[in-house]
Amino acid sequence: MGLSNVSAANLIQYAAAEKKVTIVGPSTLSAMLQTIVQGLRSLEIHKDTEKIRQNIEQLGRHLVAHNAYMLKLGNSLGTTVGHYNTTYKELGKIDKDIVKITDKAPDVEPLALERPNQKIEQLLPAGYCPQQTFVTLSPADLSNWQPGGALLSK
DSSP: OOTTOOOHHHHHHHHHHOOOOOOOOHHHHHHHHHHHHHHHHHHHHHHHHHHHHHHHHHHHHHHHHHHHHHHHHHHHHHHHHHHHHHHHHHHHHHHHHHHHHOOOOOOOOOOOOOOOSHHHHSSSSSTTTTTOOOOOOOOOHHOOOTTTTEEEEE
16 A cells, blocks of 8 residues: 555544554653553452452352341240240149149249340341342442441342
8 A cells, every 4th residue: 555645644543543553652652551551450450349249249148148047046046945934834833733742842943044135126127128139339339338238228
């Protein structure tokens, strides 16, 4: 291709627009390379941020599952304490029957345990729902996140 009738401005425009070539000189080469390096670093940071976000989502799912098991455990403990107390009351009745038959002093002193003072539901945050869903967060959202805040949505 002959370039004798093409001006320098047209050649630069042709290289940039049609061939996607960036023309740099000795003074701008360093700045252009630094820009490219910063862009590559930005891509790496974005990939790392995505991995962190995925790990936080997984951690959140595990936390919700753990909380559900803790609720079940708390309810089971309350039920167990209730059964324990009922069983001891029945043992006290048996001991009274034995006292009537033998005319001796009671040998068994029933011991009652107290149930937990708070119901499990009172310990949960207002509006808690175990089937919570996760939202997609940007790096800006993560920088503004507060514990108990933006990671979970109803």
